[in-house]
Amino acid sequence: MSNQKKRNFHIEAFKHRVVVDPKYAEKIWSILEHAIHEIYNHNASGLSFEELYRNAYNMVLHKFGEKLYSGLVTTMTAHLKEISKSIEAAQGGLFLEELNRKWNDHNKALQMIRDILMYMDRTYIPNTHKTPVHELGLNLWRDNVIHSSKIQSRLLSMLLELIHRERTGEVIDRGLMRNIIKMLMDIGSSVYQEDFEKPFLEVSAEFYRRESQKFIECCDTGDYLKKAEIRLNEEIERVTHFLDVKSEVNITNVVEKEMIANHMMRLIHMENYGLVNMFLDDKYEDLERMYNLFRRVPNGLSITRDVMTSHLREIGKQLVTDAEKLKDPVEFVQRLLDEKDKYDNIINQAFCNDKTFQNALNSSFEYLT
């Protein structure tokens, strides 16, 4: 008996329909379109994932990917326009909440849609270099909702107003702010920068310009610096709570420029309260604060150093003329050493042991002797 018969290769008929009939595509598309409607209306539990996935799969397999993709764009755009209207209709404070709620809905719907259209995402889209579903959803949201004329300006002004309120002491809903800002960041960092950060920095500069003007008229250097420090820390804390971490350096630059750099000379030379007075009165805390704030601005420390140097030379000259009157060399040397000690301590404790200040101190005393 011969060995087992050679297995005959049996190619069975395709079980899948090989219909390239456009009516077929139309039918499948309407099923999918209906599903997308249901998803946006929170009615997905009645839908069968497998059926929708299979329909999308068949459409792409039979070369109707184009129809599927453009249908998706049209349907999503229509839904987003409606969503836009409902957000616009929200009154006052509810505007941001409504926006946030619709954004969450959209994200969820987008994920579901991407899941059922996964086959198209995997095959059709890379082949045609079109935008993948998830990114497409974000772009459509940006174009139809965020950049809709009625929403764009209202959104920005609400965000800026809330930040202003927080700066004047009110408590705001930080969680909501964080969600909205994160939404802008998710859509694209350029959206965050153009639609929010740039105007935010401009408005902040204006705010701090006015505030610093107000303070400098009524406060002495020590108090002014205290207030400046508080504001600076406040801004840093605000960033950690609900802004993009990259904004920290931008907003601190604004505060530093408006509150410190613009008023530096006036603060240092303020009569009875300036830097020299701080030295004479041993105001360690104020000196430390000044050092920490001034190091943040260009030339802050070099100017401070120069004032210290000329002050030391003044002291030196004083000592020398006094010594000539006293004719007591021991006393002179003692007082010289005392002064050196005093300034050593100041540099040590208040100026972070900054070498450049140490050097300036040493060279000033060398100049005397």
Place this chain on the structure above:
Amino acid sequence: MKKEDTVKLISAEGMEFVIDKEAAMVSQTIRNMLTSPGGFAEAEHGEVTFPEISAVILEKICQYFYWSLQYARGKETEFHIEPELTLELMMAANYLHT
């Protein structure tokens, strides 16, 4: 096998295969099905019907899932495919993203 860890796959003819969720999720498609937000019917009931996959193919696919898990753990063995199943199996694999 606990009920919560299993999922039922149903072929075109109505034959049911109950397998571990971990095995089923070797298929990206099934994984998405079960983890998609929004509660599609399949995730709710823990069963998926494949009207276009026959029982023979579905059975082979389930075997593949388990083989794949073994392979991931380091045990290399050959996965035998009967030649006459090849075409349909490939189509199903493409569909299930496996």
